[in-house]
Amino acid sequence: MKLSEALNEIDRIRHIGEFSAAVLKHDRQLRMVDHATFLQKTATDFQLRFVACFEEDIRVGKSLGYATTCDAVSRQAGGQAGIQACERIAACVSRLDKALIKKVGLRALSLFASSFGRYSRVAECRSATIRIAECCHDxxxxxxxxxxxxxxxxxxxxxxxxxxxxxxxxxxxxxxxxxxxxxxxxxxxxxxxxxxxxxxxxxxxxxxxxxxxxxxxxxxxxxxxxxxxxxxxxxxxxxxx
Structure with missing residues (x-):
């Protein structure tokens, strides 16, 4: 599949679960320059269209879509856009109260922890991972x-x-x-x-x-x-x- 087709598919999606599934599919299929371009554009799209809805979607059990997308775009190929997306999600996770972070679920939290760990110098990633660690201990x-x-x-x-x-x-x-x-x-x-x-x-x-x-x-x-x-x-x- 060509880069343009992958981006067009992503652009048509309105729900985080479908968005993350498409991201994972194209993350595996695209290679080299197209792969990096796709992840960077996806990271920007993720921030603009979904991050603001994070807590609302967590309440209705849609955490895994955010976690898998964050894991994909926060890798090196995601570039600065991926780092920024990871940082914004980390800021959201760090603010979750005990009830909400439990609703995220440990499987999604494990993906978040791994993603945030890629940027140990980013304060938001540190705070979010500590919040996840507290949840895992409790x-x-x-x-x-x-x-x-x-x-x-x-x-x-x-x-x-x-x-x-x-x-x-x-x-x-x-x-x-x-x-x-x-x-x-x-x-x-x-x-x-x-x-x-x-x-x-x-x-x-x-x-x-x-x-x-x-x-x-x-x-x-x-x-x-x-x-x-x-x-x-x-x-x-x-x-x-």
Missing amino acids: ESRALQELNSQSLGLLVNGFSKWPEETASRQAAIAVAGEVLRRLGRYPRFSEFTPRGLANLVNGFSKWPKEAVSRKAIFAIAGEVLRRGDQLSLFNQQDWRSW
């Missing part, structure tokens, strides 16, 4: 509902501000959930090599925490157990160890 039982990828995204986001008490407490909660799954599942079979590497990289930011060390040791044991699958770990994964 609602730690709900971590059981997340898949391994979402757990890794949360830890990745929190690890960008390891000095914050909320980040540390939330990461400890995630580490506890990872250890709990060790006893529930056949080892760490649900975790991909990249997922394991992300968890180790995140937990390593809190080396003085016993549960972080225990989780890292458990993951190391899983890597050894997968000895015949080590080729699945790419160079980037190994750099996390």
Whole structure:
């Protein structure tokens, strides 16, 4: 599909769920210059048409559309427009009260945390991630509902501000959930090599925490157990160890 066709499709959409689905579709299909242009124009469109409706849409259960769009446009190819969109959404998230941030849901919050973590020097991203960390700590039982990828995204986001008490407490909660799954599942079979590497990289930011060390040791044991699958770990994964 050509860039013009992708942008025309995006322009016709009026609902955030459909918008995010189209963004993800074209994010996969477009390449090189067209890909960057698409994400940057999409980021601008996202800000102009949807960000102002964020809280209203959260109240009716449409948080995932915002989270997936933010995750896409905040990547490097999204350029300055993507950073600005991420910053504006972060400002919205940081202002949510306890009831509203719970309505966002931990799956969407994990995507937000990962997106905001890309810009650790942006005050709004820091404040929003701390707000997410506080929610995860308060609602730690709900971590059981997340898949391994979402757990890794949360830890990745929190690890960008390891000095914050909320980040540390939330990461400890995630580490506890990872250890709990060790006893529930056949080892760490649900975790991909990249997922394991992300968890180790995140937990390593809190080396003085016993549960972080225990989780890292458990993951190391899983890597050894997968000895015949080590080729699945790419160079980037190994750099996390």
